[in-house]
Amino acid sequence: GAVVSQHPSWVICKSGTSVKIECRSLDFQATTMFWYRQFPKQSLMLMATSNEGSKATYEQGVEKDKFLINHASLTLSTLTVTSAHPEDSSFYICSASEPGGATDTQYFGPGTRLTVL
Amino acid sequence: AQTVTQSQPEMSVQEAETVTLSCTYDTSESNYYLFWYKQPPSRQMILVIRQEAYKQQNATENRFSVNFQKAAKSFSLKISDSQLGDTAMYFCAFMKPFNFGNEKLTFGTGTRLTIIP
Numbered sequence: 001g002a003v004v005s006q007h008p009s010w011v012i013c014k015s016g017t018s019v020k021i022e023c024r025s026l027d028f029q030a031t032t033m034f035w036y037r038q039f040p041k042q043s044l045m046l047m048a049t050s051n052e053g054s055k056a057t058y059e060q061g062v063e064k065d066k067f068l069i070n071h072a073s074l075t076l077s078t079l080t081v082t083s084a085h086p087e088d089s090s091f092y093i094c095s096a097s098e099p100g101g102a103t104d105t106q107y108f109g110p111g112t113r114l115t116v117l
Numbered sequence: 118a119q120t121v122t123q124s125q126p127e128m129s130v131q132e133a134e135t136v137t138l139s140c141t142y143d144t145s146e147s148n149y150y151l152f153w154y155k156q157p158p159s160r161q162m163i164l165v166i167r168q169e170a171y172k173q174q175n176a177t178e179n180r181f182s183v184n185f186q187k188a189a190k191s192f193s194l195k196i197s198d199s200q201l202g203d204t205a206m207y208f209c210a211f212m213k214p215f216n217f218g219n220e221k222l223t224f225g226t227g228t229r230l231t232i233i234p
Binding site: 032107 | 152154160164167208226227
């Protein structure tokens with residue numbers, strides 16, 4: 001089946017620093033990747049939609065200058081949290097759509113836990 | 118905009134019993150996709166089952182089946198012969214038809230299911 005990986009799985013950083021999270025589709029090419037944020041015991045909140053070779057589409061209320069998304073290839077999307085602050089601490093999850101076949105199914109990465117001190 | 122409602126925040130059931138999780142949704146679309154995702158304690162989102170709205174037949178995947186009532190906008194998940202590994206948060210999700218790669222998932226708030234030994 002379609003596999004999506006994320007790296008790192010867990011990161012701790014100091015306030016004011018930037019953190020990059022990678023999302024990779026391992027066995028398929030993903031034209032579209034999605035980034036979600038999940039607070040403890042809550043549902044997933046879509047942050048942005050990332051299309052290969054074009055600018056990401058951000059959901060309302062998500063700061064595009066704070067959460068930089070790059071989808072440089074069909075297998076890699078990155079989320080960079082710039083100038084991170086404690087309120088950015090959260091669980092970040094990416095997903096990818098596999099074109100053709102089960103086009104409308106999203107496969108999820110294992111998530112990245114970000115803690116900002 | 119679409120909304121997805123899961124009215125059961127928590128449920129518990131004895132091992133080997135059958136449990137049904139409820140989900141209702143609201144949309145003006147005639148064609149769409151519905152999903153159940155499972156998030157175990159590892160927090161990896163796992164696709165459980167998928168239903169296309171144009172299909173009248175209810176989807177089944179081994180012990181998991183759905184009761185899809187399009188007119189009532191209801192999409193419940195039945196887990197038969199429940200196992201300890203079924204303990205997880207279950208999310209119902211809605212997706213509009215393929216839209217040039219921008220297939221957003223709208224999630225419900227989730228139901229925390231505990232299987233009791």
